[in-house]
Amino acid sequence: MTAPGERVDNSPGDLPTGSLGVLPNNLSNNPPAKPPAKPPAKPANNPPTKPSGFRQFCVLFNRDIKQELRTRQMLSSMGIYALLVLVVFGAAFAHTGPVATSGVAAVLPAGTPASPPTSPGISLISISGGLMWAMIVFTSLLGLARSFKAEKEADGWEGVLLVPLDRSLIFLAKACANLVFLLVVEAVTIPLFYVFFLSGLELAASFWLVAGPLLVGSAGIAGVGTLLATLTSGTRGTDVLLAILFVPVIFPLLYTVVAATTAALVGSPDMALDYARPMVLAAAYDLIMLPVCWLLYDFIVST
Amino acid sequence: MCEEAVKDKKTTERDDKAVVEGAATALADRMLLPLLVAGALLASLGFVLAFTTAPLVVGAEADVPALIGGQMVTHKLLLSQKIFFFHVPVAVVSFIGLFVMALYGLRFLRQRDQIYDLKAMVAAEIALLFIVMTMLSGELWERFEWGVWWTWEPRLTTYLILMLLVIAYFILRAGIDDPERRAVFASAFGAIAFVDGLISLAVTRLIPAGAHPVVFRTDSGLPPAMLVPFILTLLGMLLVAFGLYRFRLRERRLHQQLDELKASYENQKGMH
Amino acid sequence: MDSILAEIYSTVLPAAPYVIAAYALIWLVLLAYVAVVISNLKKTEREMAALREELQRQQKD
Numbered sequence: 001m002t003a004p005g006e007r008v009d010n011s012p013g014d015l016p017t018g019s020l021g022v023l024p025n026n027l028s029n030n031p032p033a034k035p036p037a038k039p040p041a042k043p044a045n046n047p048p049t050k051p052s053g054f055r056q057f058c059v060l061f062n063r064d065i066k067q068e069l070r071t072r073q074m075l076s077s078m079g080i081y082a083l084l085v086l087v088v089f090g091a092a093f094a095h096t097g098p099v100a101t102s103g104v105a106a107v108l109p110a111g112t113p114a115s116p117p118t119s120p121g122i123s124l125i126s127i128s129g130g131l132m133w134a135m136i137v138f139t140s141l142l143g144l145a146r147s148f149k150a151e152k153e154a155d156g157w158e159g160v161l162l163v164p165l166d167r168s169l170i171f172l173a174k175a176c177a178n179l180v181f182l183l184v185v186e187a188v189t190i191p192l193f194y195v196f197f198l199s200g201l202e203l204a205a206s207f208w209l210v211a212g213p214l215l216v217g218s219a220g221i222a223g224v225g226t227l228l229a230t231l232t233s234g235t236r237g238t239d240v241l242l243a244i245l246f247v248p249v250i251f252p253l254l255y256t257v258v259a260a261t262t263a264a265l266v267g268s269p270d271m272a273l274d275y276a277r278p279m280v281l282a283a284a285y286d287l288i289m290l291p292v293c294w295l296l297y298d299f300i301v302s303t
Numbered sequence: 304m305c306e307e308a309v310k311d312k313k314t315t316e317r318d319d320k321a322v323v324e325g326a327a328t329a330l331a332d333r334m335l336l337p338l339l340v341a342g343a344l345l346a347s348l349g350f351v352l353a354f355t356t357a358p359l360v361v362g363a364e365a366d367v368p369a370l371i372g373g374q375m376v377t378h379k380l381l382l383s384q385k386i387f388f389f390h391v392p393v394a395v396v397s398f399i400g401l402f403v404m405a406l407y408g409l410r411f412l413r414q415r416d417q418i419y420d421l422k423a424m425v426a427a428e429i430a431l432l433f434i435v436m437t438m439l440s441g442e443l444w445e446r447f448e449w450g451v452w453w454t455w456e457p458r459l460t461t462y463l464i465l466m467l468l469v470i471a472y473f474i475l476r477a478g479i480d481d482p483e484r485r486a487v488f489a490s491a492f493g494a495i496a497f498v499d500g501l502i503s504l505a506v507t508r509l510i511p512a513g514a515h516p517v518v519f520r521t522d523s524g525l526p527p528a529m530l531v532p533f534i535l536t537l538l539g540m541l542l543v544a545f546g547l548y549r550f551r552l553r554e555r556r557l558h559q560q561l562d563e564l565k566a567s568y569e570n571q572k573g574m575h
Numbered sequence: 576m577d578s579i580l581a582e583i584y585s586t587v588l589p590a591a592p593y594v595i596a597a598y599a600l601i602w603l604v605l606l607a608y609v610a611v612v613i614s615n616l617k618k619t620e621r622e623m624a625a626l627r628e629e630l631q632r633q634q635k636d
Contacts, residue, residue: 007345029384105474125348192528220402222497227491227495231475231488231491231492232475232478234479234484235475235478235488236479236480241475241478244467244470244471244474245466245471245492246474247498248464248467248468248470248471248496249495249496249499250502251464251499252464252499252502252503252505252506252507255503255507255510256506256510259510263348270470277509277510278510281505281506281510284502285502287496287505288502289495289499289502292422292494292498293496295493296491296494296495299412299490299491300487300488301485334607350598378626386593386594386597388595388596389598390597393601414623432604432605432608434603435604436600436604436605439597439600439601439604440597440600440601443593443594443596443597443600444593446593447593462625488579543605544623547605547608547609547612550609550612552614554616555614556614556617557619557623558619558621561619561622561623564626565622565626568629568630572633
């Protein structure tokens with residue numbers, strides 16, 4: 001089987017010669033008297049070349065994005081799921097107010113000033129970094145699982161595999177597309193998170209530094225998640241298998257990124273230690289794991 | 304055809320390699336029992352030395368200093384630190400097991416010989432075994448030192464993640480029926496798991512968890528009296544691990560051969 | 576022992592059960608694994624013997 005870019009050349013020199021090394025005359029394609037003829041259809045100077053890697057990447061990437069934009073299925077389900085996670089968190093922290101001995105939230109007497117009646121009694125700011133990332137991890141688990149399901153169902157996957165290109169490019173395109181989706185969902189849900197849990201709390205001046213861990217963490221989640229989602233989509237397992245594989249693998253990244261986010265939100269006297277060091281480690285995770293995933297993807301998809 | 308000649312050459316090369324490997328395998332299997340016994344003995348020797356010759360490590364400060372054996376002792380002496388002598392060697396062996404698993408996984412990806420996948424799986428089993436041992440001893444050490452059943456301190460957290468990674472490896476294997484595909488996927492995940500384990504190890508130690516300070520009493524270098532039992536136990540455990548690995552490998556290969564025989568028997572029966 | 580020494584060694588006895596338990600558990604896990612492998616081996620050998628018998632019976636027919 002020849003790839004689209006290869007030339008097909010029928011001159012006798014290319015015929016399989018077998019163990020004899022020489023073709024008997026009456027078996028060659030061309031009768032001995034005729035000089036070897038070149039196939040007339042061959043283009044003269046420029047055989048069709050494979051499109052460059054970057055072009056291929058763009059095509060795949062655009063394809064993924066367009067597919068999602070058409071149905072908006074993944075984005076909307078991710079967004080709604082994030083919202084639901086926030087609601088669960090809300091229930092989790094609803095009763096952190098002043099509690100009477102009977103266990104029911106105390107009813108404050110009429111004249112008490114202070115915080116609005118239903119705000120959490122404890123300051124959530126120290127755990128807010130962790131909560132945020134918990135939401136992101138759960139949401140991305142859902143999104144990653146679905147991103148492959150839809151494609152497999154439509155049989156578009158087989159078509160992509162037939163194209164003779166560097167399989168790792170598929171990984172890059174898919175991972176970037178997933179990253180974009182994740183960032184879009186984050187752009188909507190993080191402000192929501194702020195509204196639900198952080199408004200009224202004193203955020204440190206460095207809160208904008210949260211963008212750093214968000215970017216680095218999302219990149220890692222998208223890359224590793226894409227590989228693992230491809231892995232599990234070919235197995236008998238359910239979405240749970242993806243979670244089983246995903247959570248331990250993403251744990252180091254999660255650990256560093258939560259540390260950095262908390263440092264950014266809470267503010268700390270020693271930002272170099274509390275923010276820069278986790279950021280460096282998170283970046284190291286990305287720099288190590290993403291190339292590993294890139295290299296392994298070819299093997300996984302080719303099976 | 305030329306291709307057949309090439310194939311024949313490759314087969315004879317593989318046969319030669321198989322003969323050499325077969326000899327090595329036979330040797331390793333013959334030495335199985337002595338290996339295991341030697342390993343157990345070494346580990347026990349290390350254990351005994353750990354208790355007799357290694358000096359007790361200092362803990363909290365005692366109220367009044369005392370003179371013991373000609374030396375001024377100002378702190379309480381800890382026995383619980385002795386767990387270190389079998390906790391750490393076991394942890395080291397588990398990491399080696401993980402490394403072997405990842406290595407054989409990569410070899411499979413390159414050479415596509417199912418034996419490497421089998422070896423990777425057995426290595427993963429051994430690694431899991433030693434991870435469990437690490438966690439049990441670490442758990443007991445933790446319980447005594449800090450009085451709690453769990454903290455998110457570097458050692459325990461890293462090992463929890465490692466344990467989850469290896470368990471995930473086995474669950475992944477269980478979810479795929481086609482042997483070729485199972486081997487490829489398992490090899491890929493094995494490589495990822497190993498790299499991830501290393502990163503976990505580094506990350507949990509470089510970022511303080513905050514809740515409980517980790518006191519690594521032994522990070523100031525080991526005096527030789529402590530080093531000897533440690534090395535002995537480490538070597539002993541390594542030998543035990545290797546022995547168990549070959550034992551399990553032999554059992555799995557036998558099982559595989561049995562399955563193949565069963566399959567061909569069924570085929571023959573079907574043909575009659 | 577006089578009271579000072581008693582205090583210095585005060586954590587030894589309470590720690591002993593944990594240390595012993597750690598050691599015992601480690602070896603227990605190893606032995607459990609060996610037991611599992613041996614039982615698997617025996618099962619495989621039994622099945623092989625059965626298969627061999629079947630083959631011999633078939634060849635006789």
